[in-house]
Amino acid sequence: MKHNVTALRRTQRSVTNRIARACGATIADRPDQLKESDVGTKCGLFEITKIGDEYYSFITNCKDSKTSTIVLRGVSKDVMNEVERNLDDAMAIVKNILLDPAVCPGGGATEMSLGAKLAEKAKTIPGIEQYPYHAVSIAMEVIPRTLLQNCGANIVRTLTNLRAKHAKPGKDSSTWGVDGETGNIVDMNEFGIWEPAIVKRQTVKTAIESACLMLRIDDVLSGMGGKKEPTVSHGPQDFEG
Secondary structure, three states: OOOOOOOOOOOOHHHHHHHHHHHOOOOOOOHHHOOHHHOOOOOOEEEEEEEOOEEEEEEEOOOOOOOOOOOOOOOOHHHHHHHHHHHHHHHHHHHHHHHOOOEEEOOOHHHHHHHHHHHHHHHOOOHHHHHHHHHHHHHOOHHHHHHHHHHOOOHHHHHHHHHHHHHOOOHHHHHEEEOOOOOOEEEHHHHOOEEEHHHHHHHHHHHHHHHHHHHHHHHHHHHHHHOOOOOOOOOOOOOOO
């Protein structure tokens, strides 16, 4: 500060790393360890701007910058928390798309298609072994049912029409889902609602694993409750007073 050099104090380690990546600098723990090669020279503009009641330092116009910052503003703390959660979800979706570009139709279309295929598979399996397929096919309808419930649509009638859409043969029948705002049945190819396939696969795996865990716990508790120690009766006894 005495030599007209801006100093930032009490910065978090993660923030310091990002500043170094933006400026092309090398982090040193002590001033006497600094070298001329450690100084970052890729920063184009450094400025301090007041936003609301706080002052913020901006490092912009950096050459070959490997980091960036998104500034969120809101009228209240609750709004800020909601905006931050939505941004985290959006960034996670982009990350998943980059890792696995495969997508599947949204609006409950994927769940209804899986449920229809499982119901058809259950009909070909004899005995009680078909019950898990039938149970999972019914559970898959929770997603479109929840969408219809949130928008106030007729759940029974719309689900029946949606089942009829997915029961028709053909590849195009598997992309019909629910419009979450109006409750109408729409083709997701034209409506433009898609979800990452990697998230959908993980959701189905987690749901099935959770159901299996619940069944195991139920079997253990049922087995423990069924084991009772037999009562031993010694018959009537005579006592001398």
